[in-house]
Structures are given as C-alpha cells and as structure tokens.
Amino acid sequence: MSPLRSTAWYAGEDRNAYIHRAWMRRGLPDSAFEGRPQIVIANTASDLTPCNSHLDEVAEHVKRGVWEAGGVPHNLPVVSLGETQVRPTAMLWRNMAAMATEEMLRANPVDGVVLLGGCDKTIPALLMAAASVDLPAVVVPGGPMLTGTFRGAPLGCGTDVWRLSEEVRAGTLSERAFMESESSMIRSRGHCNTMGTASTMALLAEALGATVPGTAGIPAPDSRLLARAHDTGKLIVDMVAQDRRPSQIFTTGSFHNAIVALAAIGGSTNAVVHLLAIAGRLGVPLTLDDFDRIAAEVPLLVDLQPAGRYLMEDLYRAGGLAAVLREVADLLDPDAVTVTGKPLVGTLGEAQIWDHEVIRARDKALRPSAGIAVLYGNLAPKGAIIKPAAASPHLLRHRGRALVFDSIEDFHARIDAPDLDVDADTVLVLRGCGPRGYPGMPEVSNMPLPAKLLAQGVRDMVRVCDGRMSGTAYGTVVLHVAPEAAAGGPLDRVRTGDWITLDVEGRRIDVDVPQDELDARPPSPAMRAALAAPRRGWERLYVDTVMGADTGADQDFLVGASGDKVPRESH
CATH class of the missing domain: 3.40.50.2300 (Response regulator)
Structure with a gap:
C-alpha cells in the first residue's frame, strides 16, 4: 500500500503538521492522524x-x-x-x-x-x-x-405536473382541482x-x-x-x-x-x-454517435413514466436495475468493473424480475429498439437528439411549416394567442436556448402546445429546440440542436413558414431551404437581442467558455483531469 495522501498534511513534527492536526482534533483520538x-x-x-x-x-x-x-x-x-x-x-x-x-x-x-x-x-x-x-x-x-396519489390515481412528479397543467389549459380540469393535487404530488x-x-x-x-x-x-x-x-x-x-x-x-x-442501461430503462x-x-x-x-450505435439493438424493458405507466418505487420492487441489465447482459461490456473491483456483469447472476408488467422480459420488450436517436441534417450539422420512446409514433416521420419563437419569453407571449397561425402539423421552433444563448441550456424544449389546439384534442406536435427537455417530460421533441443558434447554428436563420422535415428512422432533421439561401440569411435580430449578455461572475465565465451540447456542454478549460496533486504546498 502506498503512503496515504493525507500524510502530507498530518505526518511529521514541523509547524505545518502541528497546525493541521491541532485544528482538526476537536475530539478526535490521536490515532485519527496515524495512517x-x-x-x-x-x-x-x-x-x-x-x-x-x-x-x-x-x-x-x-x-x-x-x-x-x-x-x-x-x-x-x-x-x-x-x-x-x-x-x-x-x-x-x-x-x-x-x-x-x-x-x-x-x-x-x-x-x-x-x-x-x-x-x-x-x-x-x-x-x-x-x-x-x-x-x-x-x-x-x-x-x-x-x-403519491390524487383521486385514487398514482402521481408521477414532474410528468403529471405537465399533464395536469395542460388539462387546465385545455379546459378539461379545473384550476381548483389542479391546486388540490399539489399537496399529493410529493409524498x-x-x-x-x-x-x-x-x-x-x-x-x-x-x-x-x-x-x-x-x-x-x-x-x-x-x-x-x-x-x-x-x-x-x-x-x-x-x-x-x-x-x-x-x-x-x-x-x-x-x-x-x-448507454445500454439508458436505452433499456x-x-x-x-x-x-x-x-x-x-x-x-x-x-x-x-461521441453522440456512440449513443445511437450502441443502443440500436437495445430493447426498452422498463414501463415507467414519462414514457410508460409505473414509477420508481415499482421498479425497485420489480427487481431494480440488476433485473433489467440481466435481460441484456450479452450486450454489456464483460470487462467493465465497479467500485468493488469486480465486473458489473458478475453482479447480475441472482437478479430476477418480480413484476413482468414493470420490467419486461427481453422477448416481450415494450419496444425492440429504444435508445436515443441522433439526428443530422442542415438544421443540425453537429447533431440533435430525440427520444423515440417518449414521442408519438405517427410524428416520427413528419413534414410541417415552421412557427419560430426567438426566445422563451417570445414563446410565452404568443403561444396562446387566438389568432396564432398554427395547426396540428406545424413544427414549433424555439431558439436561443442553448448552453451559451440562455444561458445554461434550460429545460424548455418540451414547449406547451397552443391552447386552441389543446381545446381541439391535440396532445403532441413536433417541436425543435437548441435547449433541453425535463427528463420527466414527454412528446415528439427534437432537442440539443447543435450548433446552437447563439453560436451561429442554422437554427438562427430559420423563418416562420419554412418547411421542416423530420425523419427519425433516417436520422435526419432538415429545413427545406437551399443551402446557399440558408447560409445567406442574416440571423434573427430579435433572437440576437434576447441572448444572454452577462457582464460579470460565473455567468460571464460560463458564456465565454462553454462548449456545445454535442460535447457535453462543459467549460473548455475544464475538459480533462488535473489529478490529486496540490499545485503548491503551504509554507
């Protein structure tokens, strides 16, 4: 065993070791500092x-x-x-x-x-x-x-907030009932x-x-x-x-x-x-492509909200993650180890499914392939993603006119206007919401649907955004579009009325505008005016150095590791 890192603070009889030990004693025994x-x-x-x-x-x-x-x-x-x-x-x-x-x-x-x-x-x-x-x-x-439960039905926190709030907007649930559910949501x-x-x-x-x-x-x-x-x-x-x-x-x-686990659950x-x-x-x-490639053959086995019916308490009683992974053990890397030093696959031998409605056997999977789909095209040269398991099957291949919003504030101001030019085939486009643009890449991609369409019974539409979506949300949402609009991505040049084509099976998301014309268009002045322009603090540092969603939205100066060595010792 190599010497403990902490001995650099506590070992010895010099002044520094004295200070480190003395200030940390406060009831600790002498042995606390002895190896x-x-x-x-x-x-x-x-x-x-x-x-x-x-x-x-x-x-x-x-x-x-x-x-x-x-x-x-x-x-x-x-x-x-x-x-x-x-x-x-x-x-x-x-x-x-x-x-x-x-x-x-x-x-x-x-x-x-x-x-x-x-x-x-x-x-x-x-x-x-x-x-x-x-x-x-x-x-x-x-x-x-x-x-938690409300009126005898289980509540999925987050997911049912979105669902119930949309029912209020649609006029099928009273505001009073919605408020009553609040005390039941978090049990x-x-x-x-x-x-x-x-x-x-x-x-x-x-x-x-x-x-x-x-x-x-x-x-x-x-x-x-x-x-x-x-x-x-x-x-x-x-x-x-x-x-x-x-x-x-x-x-x-x-x-x-x-990634295998991500798809299976x-x-x-x-x-x-x-x-x-x-x-x-x-x-x-x-890379992004690894998510699509690795998950291509992974079935969806877990029937949980927002894509399914059950909740996490059910998953645990049904056998938990180990039962899920045992079903797809042949797709796992056999050599990858855990903190125990032993391979992950070696921990799955005794796992069992105790409720086959919550966790499906592989031959009765909810979907044969349910990973994250990575899309490319002239609207997302560096990629965008969609979660097919949370989308409406009939919208996974779609063509519709764009209705563009230049900021989340613009969206909220107009989405419920009675004269909004929108129908069920329209593609809602929200931009300026990427890591640099908002900033922080907020969870606004799952845009609420227009009130007048909700009243007509519409419950899903194709939505495209350079922001993120809450993990508790659902819908046919293309998100993490890269490059983001604030970084000069083509999303900043889409106009209302442009035709957008989504083809999830073909892994494409395109705007039907000739490339030369798209490149020649100026960015939207309204979007540019709405972008973040911080003057100081972490927000300024973040905007100046954050990378794109396609690489994880980390700061460029934090990529890589520095190890555990202290650059300078105290004197």
Whole structure:
C-alpha cells in the first residue's frame, strides 16, 4: 500500500503538521492522524434542494461504515443545485459545482470520497469532479420518493405536473382541482419518482460502476438505503487501500454499459450531455454517435413514466436495475468493473424480475429498439437528439411549416394567442436556448402546445429546440440542436413558414431551404437581442467558455483531469 495522501498534511513534527492536526482534533483520538484513511463525504444536502434534504442522515450512516473499516470520516458540504428552485436553470451551475467540488477535494487532506447526490445535476457534477481529481470515489444516490396519489390515481412528479397543467389549459380540469393535487404530488423525501433525470443518473451511476451494486433506485425512505450507505463507508476505505480510482473504473466499456442501461430503462435525454461531460473529464472518446450505435439493438424493458405507466418505487420492487441489465447482459461490456473491483456483469447472476408488467422480459420488450436517436441534417450539422420512446409514433416521420419563437419569453407571449397561425402539423421552433444563448441550456424544449389546439384534442406536435427537455417530460421533441443558434447554428436563420422535415428512422432533421439561401440569411435580430449578455461572475465565465451540447456542454478549460496533486504546498 502506498503512503496515504493525507500524510502530507498530518505526518511529521514541523509547524505545518502541528497546525493541521491541532485544528482538526476537536475530539478526535490521536490515532485519527496515524495512517488512517481520511474519507470525505461530499454532501449535497440542502433545504433549498428538497430532493436532497435527507442526505445528512445518509451521511451519518456512511460515517459509521467508515469508522468501522478504520477510516476517519469528514462531512464536506458542497454546492447543491435544486432543480425545482434555481433560476434560470440548474444546468448553468453544473460545471461550477463540479469545479468547486474538485478543487476542495484536491486542496484538502482527502484520501477517498463518498459522493452523496440525488437531484438532477448533483450526481453528474459530483462524478465530473471525482473524474477530474481522480481520488478513490463511490456514489450513494439519495433515492426516489414514494408514490403519491390524487383521486385514487398514482402521481408521477414532474410528468403529471405537465399533464395536469395542460388539462387546465385545455379546459378539461379545473384550476381548483389542479391546486388540490399539489399537496399529493410529493409524498416523501427523495427525488422525482418518474424516469426523469435524477432517477436516470442514479441508475447510470450504477451502470458506470460508481455505486455498490444494488444501491441505485432504493427509495429514499427505505431503511435499506441507510444499510447500503454503511456498506459504502466500509468500501471506500478498502478502495483507498487498493488505490482503486475513477480512471480505472470509468472506462470505454463502462460508458458502453451506461448507454445500454439508458436505452433499456427509457432514461432521460439529459443523460447524453452528462455522460459526454464525465467522459470528457476522463479523456474517454465518447461521441453522440456512440449513443445511437450502441443502443440500436437495445430493447426498452422498463414501463415507467414519462414514457410508460409505473414509477420508481415499482421498479425497485420489480427487481431494480440488476433485473433489467440481466435481460441484456450479452450486450454489456464483460470487462467493465465497479467500485468493488469486480465486473458489473458478475453482479447480475441472482437478479430476477418480480413484476413482468414493470420490467419486461427481453422477448416481450415494450419496444425492440429504444435508445436515443441522433439526428443530422442542415438544421443540425453537429447533431440533435430525440427520444423515440417518449414521442408519438405517427410524428416520427413528419413534414410541417415552421412557427419560430426567438426566445422563451417570445414563446410565452404568443403561444396562446387566438389568432396564432398554427395547426396540428406545424413544427414549433424555439431558439436561443442553448448552453451559451440562455444561458445554461434550460429545460424548455418540451414547449406547451397552443391552447386552441389543446381545446381541439391535440396532445403532441413536433417541436425543435437548441435547449433541453425535463427528463420527466414527454412528446415528439427534437432537442440539443447543435450548433446552437447563439453560436451561429442554422437554427438562427430559420423563418416562420419554412418547411421542416423530420425523419427519425433516417436520422435526419432538415429545413427545406437551399443551402446557399440558408447560409445567406442574416440571423434573427430579435433572437440576437434576447441572448444572454452577462457582464460579470460565473455567468460571464460560463458564456465565454462553454462548449456545445454535442460535447457535453462543459467549460473548455475544464475538459480533462488535473489529478490529486496540490499545485503548491503551504509554507
């Protein structure tokens, strides 16, 4: 075993070692500084991140496991991003949270880290940080909430907000009833109970090998989550002893497995930008095309909202992620290991499906191929994506006139106008919402439908945007269009009335305008006027250095890893 990293702070009899030990004692025994691994719990608990508010309790059980295994645990609160609270969008600070966590892990006497996350951006940010600093690291996902009910029916948080609010706009549900449902939506601690981004990233963390197998998907109030947190505390001490680091675990094969899992569970499109960003920190050559290629033969096995019927509590009782992955084990990379040091496929042998309605057997799959489809064309030269499992089958091949909105504010101002020139075949186009444009690439791509069409019974339309879509949302939405309009992408030159052709099977998204004419058009002045123009702070740094959605929307100066070496020692 190589010397612990923390000995550079605590070993010796000089003034610096004295200071480090003396200020950290506060009840710790002398043995705490004598060759025992210093384990940090990177904790995103916050009252303003309601999905993560219970993580302090989880941290206490991690601590117990660390002490039992001979380590010394330390709670480290890190930047917490609450998807439901932060404006304009939590994605604006994902990279900042990753950078801040990375720097604090590097700057402190840390030998290993347990990453506690739940809400959408917290697990991706923590994994990006761990990849960059490359200290032994393991994730404990906070878990989904229990299922709430309204008028006898289960509620999918997020998904049913969109659905019920559209019913109010359509006049089929009263505002009073909508308000009554609010107190039923969030039944317990934990993150969204649909297959939204939070659930998706927790499950993909396990598919990547970043969790103790079987941990992801345990509901937040379930006492088994606390037992797994204890086990994780014990494991991280062993990982330090074995010097098992993210760069050894998160390999090309691990990302392959994550993409297989993403397709099989019908996961959120947001996983694409997060996996690309994590891979970028590690130097793993992952591209948009890999998502389409790897998932081409992967069936959809999980019947969860927003694409299906059930919720995360059901998935766990039905057998969880392991039961899903066992059905597609032959598609997984057999050599990719987990934080235990053993291959992921080796953990699936005893997994079983206990409810074949929630998790389908492979020969009874919901869809034979359900991965993220990557589209190219003159509207998306660097790619765009669509989630076919959440789309209307009859719209996967479509041609319609564009109705263009130059900002989300423009959209809200006009979408319900009685004289809006729109019909069910119209393609709604929203631009200026990419990483640089808004900024932060907000979840606005699943645009609400025009009120007059809702009243006619229309419930889906083709929508095109350079922003993102909530993982709890659904519909025929082409999103992450790259290059984004704010970066000079062709989306900034589309005009209302242009014909747009979508062909998901052919992997195309095109505007029917001759290329010379499209190139010669000036960008929309209204869109340019609405783009972000920050003068200071993180927002200015973000806009100046953020990359496109096709590479993960990371900052250009954060790609790659710096390792755990402190640039300069204290004197």
